[in-house]
Amino acid sequence: MENFELEAFYVPPGLKDRVKLARTLVYEDGSARILLKIPSIDRTFIQSLIHHLREKRGSYLADLPIETIVQVLDEASRRWLDKNYPLRKLALKTIPLITGFSPEVVEASIDAEMKSSLREDMWRALSLEIGNPLYLNDFQYSPQLGGYSRAFGPELIVSIFSENIPALPHLLFMRSALVKSACLGKVARGEPTFAPLYLKTVEEIDPEMAECMAVLYWQGGEEEIEPFLFGQADAVVLFGGVETCRSLLEKIPRRVKTLVHGHRLGFGVIGRQRMKRQELERLAEEVALDCSMFDQQACLAPHVYYLEEGGEVSPKEFCQAVAVAMERLNQRMPRGRITPHEASTIHQLRAAYEFRELNGEEVLVLTSPSGTDWTVVYEKDPGAFSPSPLNRFIRIYGVEDIFRILSSLKPIGPFLQNAAVAIGDKREKEFIGMLGELGVARITSPGKMSIPSMMWHHDGISPLASLLRWCDVEKKDEF
Amino acid sequence: MSELPKEALDLDQKIIDFIRKGTNRKDNEGFNSLALEVFGLQFKSIPLYRRYCEKRGIKPEKISSWEEIPALPTDVFKVTELSMFPSLTMRTFMTSGTTMPEERGKVGYDEGGLRLMDATIEEAASSFLFPDGMKTKILIIAPSPEMAPHMIMAYGMNRLKDYFGLPQSRFLVGREGFEVETLLKELRSSEEEDIPVTLCGGSFGFVNFFDYCREKELRFKLPPGSRTLDAGGFKGRSREVKREEFVRECGEALGIKTNYSVNLLGMTEISSQFYDSTLRNFHKGLHAEVAKLNPPWTKTVVVDPESLKPLPDGETGLLKHYDLANRGHILAIQTDDLGRMNPEGFEVFGRSKEAEAKGCSLTIDEMTRIEKGR
Numbered sequence: 134m135e136n137f138e139l140e141a142f143y144v145p146p147g148l149k150d151r152v153k154l155a156r157t158l159v160y161e162d163g164s165a166r167i168l169l170k171i172p173s174i175d176r177t178f179i180q181s182l183i184h185h186l187r188e189k190r191g192s193y194l195a196d197l198p199i200e201t202i203v204q205v206l207d208e209a210s211r212r213w214l215d216k217n218y219p220l221r222k223l224a225l226k227t228i229p230l231i232t233g234f235s236p237e238v239v240e241a242s243i244d245a246e247m248k249s250s251l252r253e254d255m256w257r258a259l260s261l262e263i264g265n266p267l268y269l270n271d272f273q274y275s276p277q278l279g280g281y282s283r284a285f286g287p288e289l290i291v292s293i294f295s296e297n298i299p300a301l302p303h304l305l306f307m308r309s310a311l312v313k314s315a316c317l318g319k320v321a322r323g324e325p326t327f328a329p330l331y332l333k334t335v336e337e338i339d340p341e342m343a344e345c346m347a348v349l350y351w352q353g354g355e356e357e358i359e360p361f362l363f364g365q366a367d368a369v370v371l372f373g374g375v376e377t378c379r380s381l382l383e384k385i386p387r388r389v390k391t392l393v394h395g396h397r398l399g400f401g402v403i404g405r406q407r408m409k410r411q412e413l414e415r416l417a418e419e420v421a422l423d424c425s426m427f428d429q430q431a432c433l434a435p436h437v438y439y440l441e442e443g444g445e446v447s448p449k450e451f452c453q454a455v456a457v458a459m460e461r462l463n464q465r466m467p468r469g470r471i472t473p474h475e476a477s478t479i480h481q482l483r484a485a486y487e488f489r490e491l492n493g494e495e496v497l498v499l500t501s502p503s504g505t506d507w508t509v510v511y512e513k514d515p516g517a518f519s520p521s522p523l524n525r526f527i528r529i530y531g532v533e534d535i536f537r538i539l540s541s542l543k544p545i546g547p548f549l550q551n552a553a554v555a556i557g558d559k560r561e562k563e564f565i566g567m568l569g570e571l572g573v574a575r576i577t578s579p580g581k582m583s584i585p586s587m588m589w590h591h592d593g594i595s596p597l598a599s600l601l602r603w604c605d606v607e608k609k610d611e612f
Numbered sequence: 613m614s615e616l617p618k619e620a621l622d623l624d625q626k627i628i629d630f631i632r633k634g635t636n637r638k639d640n641e642g643f644n645s646l647a648l649e650v651f652g653l654q655f656k657s658i659p660l661y662r663r664y665c666e667k668r669g670i671k672p673e674k675i676s677s678w679e680e681i682p683a684l685p686t687d688v689f690k691v692t693e694l695s696m697f698p699s700l701t702m703r704t705f706m707t708s709g710t711t712m713p714e715e716r717g718k719v720g721y722d723e724g725g726l727r728l729m730d731a732t733i734e735e736a737a738s739s740f741l742f743p744d745g746m747k748t749k750i751l752i753i754a755p756s757p758e759m760a761p762h763m764i765m766a767y768g769m770n771r772l773k774d775y776f777g778l779p780q781s782r783f784l785v786g787r788e789g790f791e792v793e794t795l796l797k798e799l800r801s802s803e804e805e806d807i808p809v810t811l812c813g814g815s816f817g818f819v820n821f822f823d824y825c826r827e828k829e830l831r832f833k834l835p836p837g838s839r840t841l842d843a844g845g846f847k848g849r850s851r852e853v854k855r856e857e858f859v860r861e862c863g864e865a866l867g868i869k870t871n872y873s874v875n876l877l878g879m880t881e882i883s884s885q886f887y888d889s890t891l892r893n894f895h896k897g898l899h900a901e902v903a904k905l906n907p908p909w910t911k912t913v914v915v916d917p918e919s920l921k922p923l924p925d926g927e928t929g930l931l932k933h934y935d936l937a938n939r940g941h942i943l944a945i946q947t948d949d950l951g952r953m954n955p956e957g958f959e960v961f962g963r964s965k966e967a968e969a970k971g972c973s974l975t976i977d978e979m980t981r982i983e984k985g986r
Contacts, residue, residue: 232970233970296970296971296972297970297971298971298972301972323970372972373972374974374975374978375974375978375982376978376981394972396972396973396974396975396978397972397973397974398973398974399973427971428971429971429973430970430971430972430973431971431972431973432971432972432973432974434971434973436973471918472917473917473928473929473930473950474948476917476918477917477930477948478948478976480685480917480920480946481685481686481687481948482687484684484685484687484688484946485685485687485688485690485691487664488660488664488688488691488692489691489692491660491663491664492660492691492692503919504918504919505918519976520974520975520976520979521976522975522976523971523973523975548974
């Protein structure tokens with residue numbers, strides 16, 4: 134049996150010897166054992182950590198040219214994309230055991246995240262959000278203003294991650310570094326290991342930058358720590374469910390800039406022009422990929438795919454092709470382990486659909502040969518959007534006219550994250566406009582739902598620009 | 613009104629005879645042969661169920677054991693009618709709804725089905741709730757069947773009242789809600805007149821009553837033989853209370869002796885009830901582990917949540933129940949309750965718990981809560 138020791142925290146090298154351990158969690162399966170060290174957190178420790186982060190940010194990161202920061206982060210992503218990188222290998226051996234995701238899913242997730250975190254992506258994100266990235270280095274002349282402007286990031290960003298998608302928390306550390314902020318993140322119980330490993334990579338490349346970053350873990354809802362920590366922050370970024378975020382928001386002082394990334398959901402739409410026999414297999418594979426990545430746990434994942442009737446291929450036939458693709462994908466990238474509640478929900482829902490099918494309703498249920506690995510259910514659009522129980526369970530709704538789905542999406546507008554759209558005729562532009570109006574934050578093609586670019590407006594906000602404050606100098610002649 | 617077909621009436625009679633032999637026996641062969649008969653009739657009379665079984669290659673003539681009878685997940689009752697004789701339905705009971713509140717499970721009972729249920733109520737209660745044969749004043753913290761015609765608990769408790777209650781027995785939830793003043797009066801008069809009480813109702817109703825008593829600094833010392841029967845869990849309608857604490861609070865607030873607080877697992881989809889063994893064991897002087905007991909006309913199996921195949925004894929999984937008294941709808945029911953078998957019977961840990969959201973996607977449970985909160 135292979136043994137691994139991991140830490141559910143990262144503190145800057147200068148503070149390492151100050152960490153006391155609270156306990157060790159043990160994860161074990163037939164072939165591996167992980168000892169995960171949980172830190173002991175108290176006010177005094179947090180206070181000295183915050184002091185350290187702020188100080189190092191002031192003495193190093195705040196004056197580091199944005200070009201250098203991009204360079205370091207690009208190098209970190211490249212290391213993680215290297216299949217022989219020791220920390221990547223370690224992550225692939227350990228994260229599946231802790232999260233239940235299959236190794237193939239974890240690997241796909243790391244690749245997807247890191248491929249969109251390279252130099253070019255960061256420059257594009259910066260340009261998209263703030264125009265000229267050099268505003269982060271110094272005052273730049275702005276002809277519109279007729280003066281000089283400079284953008285400042287917060288000194289300290291505190292972030293709470295409450296989800297298990299591997300390789301996701303690194304985004305926040307990247308964004309913080311790009312706006313020259315120190316960052317203290319709290320990882321989720323379900324996936325506490327990736328962020329500390331990522332910060333080790335930063336440390337390998339630029340130890341001084343790593344002095345401005347920390348990851349901690351504590352039980353969510355901790356009465357004492359959270360309000361104290363939020364009180365010390367200049368900005369807070371929350372990731373989590375609607376209720377979790379709401380209860381955290383109550384603990385954040387009003388003066389602290391706060392960004393909330395709540396739980397959201399995705400869907401797909403395929404118009405009749407694209408329901409062609411020739412494209413069927415490829416398109417079905419793309420749909421299956423959207424529904425299988427991250428086992429559908431990400432807010433980017435579709436709960437429902439709408440298929441328009443009247444094309445060469447009927448929605449039901451399309452479902453059959455999706456089912457074939459789901460099975461093929463499951464062989465290549467198996468679904469992870471799920472809880473009894475999740476499995477039970479899938480069985481119950483499958484049976485409910487099956488009885489509607491037996492009862493002569495226009496319903497189709499296609500399932501993995503055994504267990505709950507994947508499920509495709511078809512029905513005529515019921516006129517209301519029902520979430521999927523996830524874990525590779527896709528609802529496919531047949532619609533006469535794609536424009537009819539807008540009324541069922543309207544009530545859930547604030548939760549709409551991501552839509553795959555393939556209409557294939559001149560209605561597409563109008564349709565996309567209406568989705569944007571409803572609240573959708575990102576629109577892409579089938580097969581691309583799980584891989585947003587680094588510069589997308591995550592949850593419909595500008596994740597970098599929203600953290601910045603500006604200083605304008607309106608004295609052109611003397612400055 | 614048309615009558616139940618003879619074969620159903622005959623089968624009902626055989627099942628009732630089986631039930632009336634009481635709970636203090638084991639008769640696996642008898643159960644098996646009746647279960648197969650019930651399955652045969654359901655297969656023949658319920659076309660949807662027949663198709664469901666045929667898709668799985670199961671036919672009555674092909675199987676020889678009750679364990680092979682296909683179970684239906686409870687959610688199926690939310691989408692379709694599965695009674696054997698829908699036109700003969702006398703009463704329809706509905707679930708309170710969990711994940712899909714707008715779609716409640718519905719189970720229709722014909723006259724024979726109600727007779728079967730009545731028999732199970734009488735036999736099971738006389739063994740597990742009244743093993744001492746004591747007549748008590750039954751006070752029920754639940755609406756009466758007239759008030760809540762679709763609530764199976766109201767029906768069942770009404771039967772308990774009729775079969776086992778003293779004349780003063782009554783329901784205590786009226787049009788204005790829980791009649792707490794009446795309950796207090798009834799409890800006081802029981803203390804004064806030395807009449808033992810059986811207080812029954814939803815578990816959350818008890819907890820809310822305990823809280824009320826604590827706030828008002830009320831305590832009762834009910835006469836010996838008084839007992840409680842609670843069912844249904846807390847469902848977010850009261851504090852969540854562990855069993856030991858519940859029993860202790862019954863003692864503190866009401867003066868109920870430790871072994872006189874009985875918990876019952878009942879479900880709309882299942883005609884029979886599963887009592888815990890507390891009071892029966894105490895009465896018989898048995899020192900066995902507390903468990904939910906299967907009366908001989910029922911069986912419970914624990915299955916793997918992923919494959920739905922039976923698990924070895926002692927392992928935790930989803931509970932699947934077989935109930936001969938379900939003749940009128942479906943014999944075998946797959947629940948989403950987590951539990952495990954123990955040497956005495958089975959333990960139930962409640963509906964399989966909602967996991968913390970793993971990813972950043974909105975979940976069904978979250979969506980349901982958001983919609984409720986709107």
